[in-house]
Amino acid sequence: MASKFTRSNSTGWLMAGPAAVLMGLFIVLPFLFAIGLSFTNQRLISPNPTQFVGLSNYSQLLGVGLLTLEPERNEAGDVVRAEDGAVSYPALRGYTRNNPDYPQLDGMREWFSFSLGESRTYVLARDVVFAKAVVNTIIFVLVVAPVQGGLALVLALLINQKLRGINVFRAIYFMPVVVSIVVVSLLWRFIYDGQSGLLNNLLSALTFGAFPRIDWLGNPSTALGAIIAMSIWQAVGFHMVIWLSGLQTISPSLYEAAAIEGASKWQTFRYVTWPGLRNTAVLVLIVITMQAFALFAQIDVMTSGGPLDSTQTIVFQAVERGYGKQDISGGSTISVILFVFVLAISLLQRWLTREKK
Amino acid sequence: MASVSLKNVRKNYGAADIIKGVDIDIADGEFCVFVGPSGCGKSTLLRMIAGLEDISGGTLSIGDRVVNDLPPKDRSIAMVFQSYAIFPHMTVRENLAFGLTIANAPKVEKDAKVAEAARILQMEHLLERRPSQLSGGQRQRVAIGRAIVRKPGVFLFDEPLSNLDAALRVDMRMELAKLHNDLGATMVYVTHDQVEAMTLADKIVVLNAGIVQQVGSPLELYHCPVNKFVAGFIGSPKMNFFDLMVESGDDAGLRISGPALQEFSLPLTGAAERLVGKKLTMGVRPHDLYLSGDGPLKGTVILVEHLGNETLVSLSLTNGQAVIVALDGDTECRVGQTLKVGFPANKVHLFEENGNRVAV
Ligand SMILES: Nc1ncnc2c1ncn2[C@@H]1O[C@H](COP(=O)(O)OP(=O)(O)O)[C@@H](O)[C@H]1O
Numbered sequence: 001m002a003s004k005f006t007r008s009n010s011t012g013w014l015m016a017g018p019a020a021v022l023m024g025l026f027i028v029l030p031f032l033f034a035i036g037l038s039f040t041n042q043r044l045i046s047p048n049p050t051q052f053v054g055l056s057n058y059s060q061l062l063g064v065g066l067l068t069l070e071p072e073r074n075e076a077g078d079v080v081r082a083e084d085g086a087v088s089y090p091a092l093r094g095y096t097r098n099n100p101d102y103p104q105l106d107g108m109r110e111w112f113s114f115s116l117g118e119s120r121t122y123v124l125a126r127d128v129v130f131a132k133a134v135v136n137t138i139i140f141v142l143v144v145a146p147v148q149g150g151l152a153l154v155l156a157l158l159i160n161q162k163l164r165g166i167n168v169f170r171a172i173y174f175m176p177v178v179v180s181i182v183v184v185s186l187l188w189r190f191i192y193d194g195q196s197g198l199l200n201n202l203l204s205a206l207t208f209g210a211f212p213r214i215d216w217l218g219n220p221s222t223a224l225g226a227i228i229a230m231s232i233w234q235a236v237g238f239h240m241v242i243w244l245s246g247l248q249t250i251s252p253s254l255y256e257a258a259a260i261e262g263a264s265k266w267q268t269f270r271y272v273t274w275p276g277l278r279n280t281a282v283l284v285l286i287v288i289t290m291q292a293f294a295l296f297a298q299i300d301v302m303t304s305g306g307p308l309d310s311t312q313t314i315v316f317q318a319v320e321r322g323y324g325k326q327d328i329s330g331g332s333t334i335s336v337i338l339f340v341f342v343l344a345i346s347l348l349q350r351w352l353t354r355e356k357k
Numbered sequence: 358m359a360s361v362s363l364k365n366v367r368k369n370y371g372a373a374d375i376i377k378g379v380d381i382d383i384a385d386g387e388f389c390v391f392v393g394p395s396g397c398g399k400s401t402l403l404r405m406i407a408g409l410e411d412i413s414g415g416t417l418s419i420g421d422r423v424v425n426d427l428p429p430k431d432r433s434i435a436m437v438f439q440s441y442a443i444f445p446h447m448t449v450r451e452n453l454a455f456g457l458t459i460a461n462a463p464k465v466e467k468d469a470k471v472a473e474a475a476r477i478l479q480m481e482h483l484l485e486r487r488p489s490q491l492s493g494g495q496r497q498r499v500a501i502g503r504a505i506v507r508k509p510g511v512f513l514f515d516e517p518l519s520n521l522d523a524a525l526r527v528d529m530r531m532e533l534a535k536l537h538n539d540l541g542a543t544m545v546y547v548t549h550d551q552v553e554a555m556t557l558a559d560k561i562v563v564l565n566a567g568i569v570q571q572v573g574s575p576l577e578l579y580h581c582p583v584n585k586f587v588a589g590f591i592g593s594p595k596m597n598f599f600d601l602m603v604e605s606g607d608d609a610g611l612r613i614s615g616p617a618l619q620e621f622s623l624p625l626t627g628a629a630e631r632l633v634g635k636k637l638t639m640g641v642r643p644h645d646l647y648l649s650g651d652g653p654l655k656g657t658v659i660l661v662e663h664l665g666n667e668t669l670v671s672l673s674l675t676n677g678q679a680v681i682v683a684l685d686g687d688t689e690c691r692v693g694q695t696l697k698v699g700f701p702a703n704k705v706h707l708f709e710e711n712g713n714r715v716a717v
């Protein structure tokens with residue numbers, strides 16, 4: 001029997017078949033479609049025929065430009081100042097609207113700006129919302145990957161002990177993973193509520209009312225942070241379990257050898273545990289990164305990208321364009337960009353964490 | 358250098374008693390082997406000496422200190438594990454220097470001690486390799502090297518050769534004996550293999566079911582086992598046992614009969630009175646049996662194993678019991694042939710029904 005299984009490929013294909021077909025049908029095929037659509041002007045529902053538009057979808061999304069402006073001066077060459085001392089600059093739209101000297105800036109809008117000496121530098125983007133979405137997503141990934149991974153490792157280390165009732169803790173930490181992210185997001189909307197949310201009540205009770213009530217999701221400076229915190233909490237249990245499985249592959253006799261040599265707790269972690277978790281670490285890091293790049297449900301349920309685009313994300317934009325605005329080619333382009341992005345980062349991570357020979 | 362002394366040492370996991378009161382004294386510089394069947398508690402006992410298991414009762418001293426409650430690193434011990442337990446991501450050099458690294462020892466000291474251990478074990482050429490690039494024997498050498506670098510009072514070995522192939526095991530065995538000679542350190546060595554015990558030990562401790570059966574030198578155990586368990590465990594091939602009856606006895610000796618043998622007499626005096634009418638077990642080692650026309654044992658050959666230096670013949674006696682006889686290497690012998698076998702009276706071991714040796 002065994003030899004038949006190993007010799008014949010057909011059995012293997014048959015077993016992998018159902019999953020492979022479904023994945024092909026619902027993941028690979030749509031993705032190939034998306035690549036195709038990203039080069040057209042296809043809309044979700046439209047009477048007009050589809051046209052090939054080359055890379056214009058990409059340049060529309062990714063186009064950015066720099067413009068440095070000198071302050072306005074009077075005839076004498078002095079800087080013109082308003083009564084409060086503020087310097088004024090020429091209007092941006094003079095450069096970005098039909099200015100034959102600046103064709104590359106045509107149609108762009110201000111993303112953000114900063115001053116260097118007297119002059120002011122404007123960073124322009126053809127699609128400011130998408131630019132913000134990219135930045136928000138990157139911030140989300142940069143915070144969530146290390147914090148969630150690290151927290152999950154700490155929990156796994158704490159829970160990897162032979163104690164009575166330790167399984168209860170495992171179950172508790174894992175529970176948020178089992179609950180649908182949509183449900184979790186709804187619940188956390190109540191927790192973050194600006195008036196009588198649990199978080200506000202808790203903080204004001206702890207500080208005897210000194211802490212001002214904050215509309216966590218309604219305030220551009222706290223909304224992304226609130227979503228980050230909730231997302232970390234929700235999936236930390238999942239990664240804890242992955243770390244746990246990694247911890248259990250480390251031979252107990254290595255710990256005993258370290259104990260005999262007199263290693264402290266920290267030294268044991270540094271010399272035995274952490275090196276033994278190397279492959280697990282790569283896995284956890286890549287999985288978290290990919291999940292974080294796909295941030296969508298929390299945004300959709302909790303903020304819809306607001307307030308003031310402070311929680312826009314790449315996937316939310318893809319869905320918003322493709323289905324909200326029926327611009328399916330724009331949405332597809334975003335998906336392709338995201339794919340390339342995630343692929344590049346995963347390869348980079350693998351290369352950085354490779355085993356050095 | 359240190360002696361080790363166990364006084365009424367016990368270990369239980371919940372209700373399960375694993376070590377049931379063990380007294381052992383190991384002298385400074387002695388090579389002591391714990392031997393016994395799998396699951397008898399050898400490893401547990403060794404790990405209690407190491408400090409990897411806590412001690413449920415009794416006292417354990419190393420040198421002249423009671424170490425019951427000391428952590429492993431303060432017991433002046435080093436341990437070599439069956440699974441080697443060398444750190445897979447470190448080079449051999451880093452593995453050897455591990456204890457010094459975590460103690461923040463200066464590089465000069467590290468290099469010197471590593472070099473010395475590498476010289477003793479002749480593995481200077483392996484220092485920059487990783488464990489994955491080593492053979493099983495080389496890995497075990499690294500584990501032993503790490504122990505040497507610690508300069509412990511007592512070396513502890515838990516079945517260090519079990520994962521090696523037979524030829525390598527013999528080589529490493531000789532190296533361990535040499536190492537013991539060179540270092541002169543106290544060594545406690547656990548094995549289930551009585552050949553390893555016999556070849557390496559100054560002192561053997563035979564354990565069974567958490568109880569010390571006998572402590573003694575290899576030859577004491579071989580020639581004078583205190584009970585049937587030790588008699589059967591030490592020696593290869595195993596000792597043959599026969600049930601028998603003492604029919605009568607006088608100053609000339611005992612008349613003995615049994616289901617598998619002809620009546621014969623043993624010139625045992627002194628104990629005669631006491632033994633008459635008793636059921637006993639007689640043990641005779643295969644190497645003490647010889648072909649003899651009028652020997653009390655008669656059986657049919659069922660298996661012949663030619664080993665070159667000797668021939669092992671399995672006989673089936675008249676009552677179906679199997680007996681192993683070790684004969685000369687060039688003995689001609691066929692399956693199905695009937696042989697008669699005898700033994701010298703002074704090579705007979707007698708055991709009472711409770712398994713203890715008959716005192717004479
Ligand atoms: N942590 C434990 N809990 C319960 N029983 C154990 C534990 N460790 C070992 N034992 C039992 O103790 C006995 C002796 O084990 P061990 O010392 O490993 O035997 P060996 O002589 O083969 O080295 C075995 O029967 C084993 O099942």
Ligand SMILES: [Mg+2]
Nearest residue numbers: 399400401516
């Ligand atoms: Mg064992």
